[in-house]
Amino acid sequence: MSCSTPAESAPDAAVDSGLDVAVDTGADLGVDATDTAPEASADADVDGGGSPLKATTLALGYDTSCALSAAGEVRCWGLWQNDDGTVGSNVTPTAIAISLTPVGLVAGSFHDCVWGTGNTMQCWGSNARGQLGVQPSLSARGSMTPRTIDLSKALKSVSLGPVFTCALHGDGSVYCFGESDLHQLGVDLPNCQQFAGAKKFACSPKPVLVDLPKAAVALSAGMPSVAWLSDGDLRAWGGSAGDLFSYLSGPTEPVTSIDALGPGTCFLRKGERWCWNPKTGSVAKDATYPTSLAEMVGDATFACVRTLSGDVLCRGDNTDGQLGDGTFTARTTFVKVAGLTAKTIRAGDRHVCAIDMSDEVWCWGHGADGELGTGKKDTQPSAQRVLTF
Numbered sequence: 001m002s003c004s005t006p007a008e009s010a011p012d013a014a015v016d017s018g019l020d021v022a023v024d025t026g027a028d029l030g031v032d033a034t035d036t037a038p039e040a041s042a043d044a045d046v047d048g049g050g051s052p053l054k055a056t057t058l059a060l061g062y063d064t065s066c067a068l069s070a071a072g073e074v075r076c077w078g079l080w081q082n083d084d085g086t087v088g089s090n091v092t093p094t095a096i097a098i099s100l101t102p103v104g105l106v107a108g109s110f111h112d113c114v115w116g117t118g119n120t121m122q123c124w125g126s127n128a129r130g131q132l133g134v135q136p137s138l139s140a141r142g143s144m145t146p147r148t149i150d151l152s153k154a155l156k157s158v159s160l161g162p163v164f165t166c167a168l169h170g171d172g173s174v175y176c177f178g179e180s181d182l183h184q185l186g187v188d189l190p191n192c193q194q195f196a197g198a199k200k201f202a203c204s205p206k207p208v209l210v211d212l213p214k215a216a217v218a219l220s221a222g223m224p225s226v227a228w229l230s231d232g233d234l235r236a237w238g239g240s241a242g243d244l245f246s247y248l249s250g251p252t253e254p255v256t257s258i259d260a261l262g263p264g265t266c267f268l269r270k271g272e273r274w275c276w277n278p279k280t281g282s283v284a285k286d287a288t289y290p291t292s293l294a295e296m297v298g299d300a301t302f303a304c305v306r307t308l309s310g311d312v313l314c315r316g317d318n319t320d321g322q323l324g325d326g327t328f329t330a331r332t333t334f335v336k337v338a339g340l341t342a343k344t345i346r347a348g349d350r351h352v353c354a355i356d357m358s359d360e361v362w363c364w365g366h367g368a369d370g371e372l373g374t375g376k377k378d379t380q381p382s383a384q385r386v387l388t389f
Contacts (some may be wrong), residue, residue: 005138023349045323046070050375050387052090053093054359059107060348061125061141066112067093067353067361067386068105073113074098077389078371081110081126081142091370091377093388098146106319107158114146115155121167122146129163130192130205133268151207159221165226166206174227176205184225186210210237226265268293290334297347298376303350305334306346310341312354320350321351321366321381322365328381338362340383354383361386 053075055067064078075093100122102114111125111132112352123132123157124146131150133285134140154168155280160166164178164185180202187208191200210227218228266275266286272295273289276282289296291311295306299300302316302323314323321328324337340362342354351365351372362383363372370377 006046006222011150012266020135033372050092052360053373053386053388054360055361057105057345058344058353058355059105059112059362060346060351060371061107061112062109062111062349063351063366063369063371064107064110064125065109065348065351065353065373065386066096066105067355068114069101070359072101074102074105076112077373077386079110079369080144089370089377090281091373092375093373093386096124096144096146099148102156103155103257105347106160108159109162109166111160111163112164113158113160115158117154119151121149121151121152121155121158123149125166126163129167129179129201129203131160131163133165133177133205133207135205136192136203142222157219157226158218160226161221161223161225164203164221166210166219166221166325168216168219168227172212172217173220174210174212174216174229176210176221176225177204177207179203180208180238182223182238184221184223208238234265249375258317266296295345297345299347299349302320302347304337304345304347306342306345306354310343310357312340314335314352318381319369320366320379322350322352322384323379324352324364326382353386 004129011215041105049317053067054069055239057068059066064076064155066074066076068074074096077090079089081087098114098121100116103339111123113121113123114120121204126142127134127136127140130136132147134147150168153171156168158171159273161184161341164176166174166176168174172333185204185208189202189204192203198252212227214229214231214292216227217230220226224236226234226236228234266273271292273286274283275286290305294303294307294308299306304312304314306312313336315331315334318328318330323331323335325335339352341357345354348371351363353361353363355361362378362385364380368377372380375383375387
């Protein structure tokens with residue numbers, strides 16, 4: 001659940017960072033960024049060698065990882081899904097046959113998308129709820145061959161929720177498609193069926209316009225989804241409570257990102273983590289986080305941050321080594337992922353990946369489905385270099 005998009009100044013100086021991963025880790029976690037972890041492993045322990053994967057952009061899903069290179073090539077590893085719904089996995093980065101020049105790369109829980117400079121995007125992975133823009137059926141439950149989705153307007157950015165897709169267009173309009181059981185598409189839709197005998201759910205494989213009062217300048221799809229509007233306000237929709245819309249005024253000062261996945265809704269402002277409550281509209285600084293932050297990723301169980309200097313710090317649940325500190329011990333304070341200075345980080349459900357200053361990709365955490373890209377299906381509590389063959 002992550003992406004990259006060119007930074008753009010909004011009318012109120014809001015900037016769309018393209019983040020689409022959860023950031024809320026619970027208010028009971030403290031912060032002390034002084035603990036350190038063992039050095040990152042330069043040896044991925046793979047027979048037959050391999051070359052380091054280099055990338056400019058990362059996107060992580062539930063048990064998948066994808067990277068976009070400077071040459072415009074997309075490679076993915078971890079779980080994948082066929083048209084008939086069968087699931088397999090790749091333990092090393094495998095090229096995805098996209099047919100456009102990508103501007104950005106994003107991930108949902110079980111699907112991924114790229115988009116170009118025009119109005120075209122391509123998506124692959126699960127289509128269980130129509131999130132690839134195709135009516136779900138017995139023969140269209142997923143695809144590792146990218147499906148082309150031509151929209152009527154030029155794209156500014158794309159953001160993916162767990163099982164739905166949203167697009168922000170150059171004119172500030174937002175369209176979404178996929179699952180809408182909890183109003184993820186911003187409208188009340190009738191039930192649709194995947195195929196005969198399947199559980200009914202609300203969805204639309206066709207893009208649905210989200211009714212926003214002003215043009216959006218930034219978008220983060222999740223539970224709930226959030227649009228940052230041209231007048232500085234925020235609008236949230238969807239989520240666990242199934243709220244159709246919850247409108248409130250957002251902060252007026254510039255922020256470096258907004259993120260809507262997980263309980264609570266948080267964003268970066270001047271290198272600090274702030275959170276606002278969609279129910280009350282209150283906005284407060286989270287003093288349990290370090291300052292001088294450039295990125296924050298994770299979910300309700302663990303979190304990682306990247307500082308402006310490139311340090312990566314993590315805290316929370318560590319059952320699968322997702323904190324990268326060389327142990328499987330939960331931490332209530334932030335610990336540093338040692339030996340790693342990063343340009344960007346992204347998080348999946350139980351694993352994390354980063355791009356270092358040499359553009360090489362490193363991953364750690366849950367790896368039973370090959371999502372660490374080391375050539376093996378194993379879990380690693382310290383950063384491992386991703387290899388290509």
